[in-house]
Amino acid sequence: MxxxxxxxxxxxxxxxxxxxxxxxxxxxxxxxxxxxxxxxxxxxxxxxxxxxxxxxxxxxxxxxxxxxxxxxxxxxxxxxxxxxxxxxxxxxxxxxxxxxxxxxxxxxxxxxxxxxxxxxxxxxxxxxxxxxxxxxxxxxxxxxxxxxxxxxxxxxxxxxxxxxxxxxxxxxxxxxxxxxxxxxxxxxxxxxxxxxxxxxxxxxHLRTIVIWTGAAGLLLVIIGTVITSRAALRPLRELAYQAGRAQGTEDLEVKLRVPGQPREVAVLAAELDLMLSRLDDAVAAREAALLAARRFAADAGHELRTPLQSVRANLDIANSEEANAEQRRLALDTAALQSDRLSRLVDGLQTLARGESGLVAVAADVDLGDIADAAVFAARTRHPEVAIDSDLPASGPVVHGDADGLWRVVENLLENAARHGRPGGHVRLRVSANGAHAEILVEDDGPGIPAVERERVIGRFARGRDATAAGSGLGLAIVEAEARRHGGTLTLSSSELGGLLARVTVRS
Structure with a gap:
């Protein structure tokens, strides 16, 4: 037993x-x-x-x-x-x-x-x-x-x-x-x-005395040990009570370690606090992932309905016997454009959902300077009419995170500046280390965004009131989600060039 x-x-x-x-x-x-x-x-x-x-x-x-x-x-x-x-x-x-x-x-x-x-x-x-x-x-x-x-x-x-x-x-x-x-x-x-x-x-006679004395001593030992052990284990009972209270309220942020605990109990309480903190993070990440999945489904259903209807309508025109050759060609071109828009929209929604889930798929040491250099090259290829400058260190800074997610951050910032800045204008990228964080700064010489609208345009499918270029309205939302996933933030302000300055910080 x-x-x-x-x-x-x-x-x-x-x-x-x-x-x-x-x-x-x-x-x-x-x-x-x-x-x-x-x-x-x-x-x-x-x-x-x-x-x-x-x-x-x-x-x-x-x-x-x-x-x-x-x-x-x-x-x-x-x-x-x-x-x-x-x-x-x-x-x-x-x-x-x-x-x-x-x-x-x-x-x-x-x-x-x-x-x-x-x-x-x-x-x-x-x-x-x-x-x-x-x-x-x-x-x-x-x-x-x-x-x-x-x-x-x-x-x-x-x-x-x-x-x-x-x-x-x-x-x-x-x-x-x-x-x-x-x-x-x-x-x-x-x-x-x-x-x-x-x-x-x-x-x-002596054996009898020893036996009775020993029996009395054992009885005193039992009583004394029970009293002292119960007193010594009282902090453990209090710890169990605190843990039970946390379980009953589902409050994982409760702290089990309190002043005055014995060292051994304090160590156990600290480990339990760490475990509860990790569980809280896991629960928060799970809830964020579920919320992202629900928002993805809702957004996909809402945003994809119009392009899909347009594709269907243009395909019906192309298949109609009453349409002439020019109408059919125009309908097919429009359907192809809408199909590209659908593809970009789905990719953006997936990227946004992944970023909002808070989960880093593959975490590794990433040279942010190399990623920025490759993103600048790709942006120059897509927008040869825009002057894109970069101020990058010879190496680094090195951050621990998802290389694909960090690539999307730089790519979306450059794409946003090239599309919504001044046509044939100037875009500048800077990457630097700032203590325990790395900074990514992208600025342009376009019209910028009024201060009262900057918080709104970071949201999903939000566009500036004066925006004229095509877009899904997901670019800055993706950047903000990826920055938060990497322990950082996205802030918008005015640029020295006259347009918008986007500053992203990520944890090194």
């Missing part, structure tokens, strides 16, 4: 990490505590076995005869000095640990070397509570003679006594036992045994 909630994922991740830490830490604490208790128990058993060793040795008949005397040397406080065993001549026989401080009695020496005294010493000292628990039995073995001695109660089926010094844990009679073996240099091995239940009980 995949968690879809980010809060749930954060909580689960934190829970797993904290659980692993608590389990690892708890196991380490329990293990170290149990190890420390076992070490303390071993030290206690070792002291008690050492304390019992001289008496056990005497009972087993191990050591020099007559019985040695015992002298406590070192600190006078019990448990802090050492026991040394001497013979009658004062020569040291053995060095033994001092009696344990927690044992009963006066602690001024080991138990007497008699069975009764040894049993009394075991009962008075061994049955007291120790870190290892209650010492239940002591077993001893004389190395040379093999004689054995047992004090206390050894459970049935208990493992045999080990002769290897050190501690070990065994299980017998359904209980855990801790054993400590001490081998004395005088030829006796003593083993002290105690119930290890206290160690296990303390470990179990």
């Amino acid at each position: 995949i968690l879809r909630s980010l809060t749930a994922r954060v909580v689960l991740g934190a829970l797993l990490v904290v659980t692993a830490v608590l389990i690892g830490g708890g196991l380490t604490i329990v293990a170290l505590t149990e190890q420390r208790d076992r070490r303390d128990a071993d030290a206690d058993l070792r002291r008690f076995a050492g304390y019992m060793t001289p008496g056990v040795a005497g009972v087993l008949g191990v050591g020099p005869k007559p019985p040695p005397r015992y002298v406590l040397r070192g600190s006078r406080s019990p448990g802090s000095g050492e026991l040394q065993l001497f013979d009658r001549e004062g020569r040291p026989i053995a060095r033994l640990p001092a009696p344990p401080p927690q044992a009963g009695g006066t602690g001024n020496g080991p138990p007497p070397a008699s069975p009764r005294a040894l049993v009394d010493a075991f009962n008075s000292r061994g049955q007291s509570s120790t870190p290892a628990g209650q010492i239940v039995f002591v077993r001893a073995l004389a190395t040379a003679s093999g004689r054995r001695l047992t004090l206390g109660s050894v459970p049935r089926g208990f493992p045999a006594m080990s002769v290897h010094p050190g501690g070990r844990t065994v299980s017998a009679d359904g209980k855990l036992w801790r054993l400590m073996v001490v081998r004395a240099p005088i030829g006796v091995t003593v083993e002290a045994g105690a119930l290890a239940q206290s160690i296990s009980a303390r470990a179990a």
Whole structure:
């Protein structure tokens, strides 16, 4: 199952990490505590076995005869000095640990070397509570003679006594036992045994504490993580709300990035703003294309009706049996002229629709100077009677756009100036770079256009009131649409030559 909630994922991740830490830490604490208790128990058993060793040795008949005397040397406080065993001549026989401080009695020496005294010493000292628990039995073995001695109660089926010094844990009679073996240099091995239940009980108690503490810690982690994660994710919820509001209102210009957002959320909001901006541009371009298509259909239906009717009428005359040869020739010539007009009109409408759609079909780096030079050559060929001058740089400016669309801009400006300027007049073209834009200026010495009409003549099928030359009225509309498609504008003003100055800027 995949968690879809980010809060749930954060909580689960934190829970797993904290659980692993608590389990690892708890196991380490329990293990170290149990190890420390076992070490303390071993030290206690070792002291008690050492304390019992001289008496056990005497009972087993191990050591020099007559019985040695015992002298406590070192600190006078019990448990802090050492026991040394001497013979009658004062020569040291053995060095033994001092009696344990927690044992009963006066602690001024080991138990007497008699069975009764040894049993009394075991009962008075061994049955007291120790870190290892209650010492239940002591077993001893004389190395040379093999004689054995047992004090206390050894459970049935208990493992045999080990002769290897050190501690070990065994299980017998359904209980855990801790054993400590001490081998004395005088030829006796003593083993002290105690119930290890206290160690296990303390470990179990500690495990219980760790478990409940860990559970409480996990609960606090869950609560804290939920609170902090919800607080941390609040900016995302606000971002989702803003995005939903934008979707509900279909307002793609809304800004999702607001001051005070965390850096990560601000980056996401900025990317979403950029995406919405691109979507807004795409929607605007689509609407412009649809509008251009609708206008193309409307204009085509309106503007093509008259030429088509004229062509049809002239063809009817040419096919009429009543028309003479001259009338038929004139009708066919008129139909051909109307057909050319139809072709130019359709081309102009297509170009205008493409420009108004705002879509650049093939965008590339284009040398505007080369395009202008070729357009001047073509215009001079069409209008040899007009003096067309050009002021072009040696190279550039370079713009990123549609070469065909830019060609139509220059061509229509030159064609408009040559047709509507002074007959046999002067037309001048200049191309230059102006910062982040390139400029195309075409001016003539004709009658120009009054300032009050300049905005109107940029529209579709609009012509100046004093225009006498033939035309479709689409030239300046095409130029304005292509300029806008290339991130620029078209402005009309008065020329120094006396006529009209058309200025087009396009984005470099």
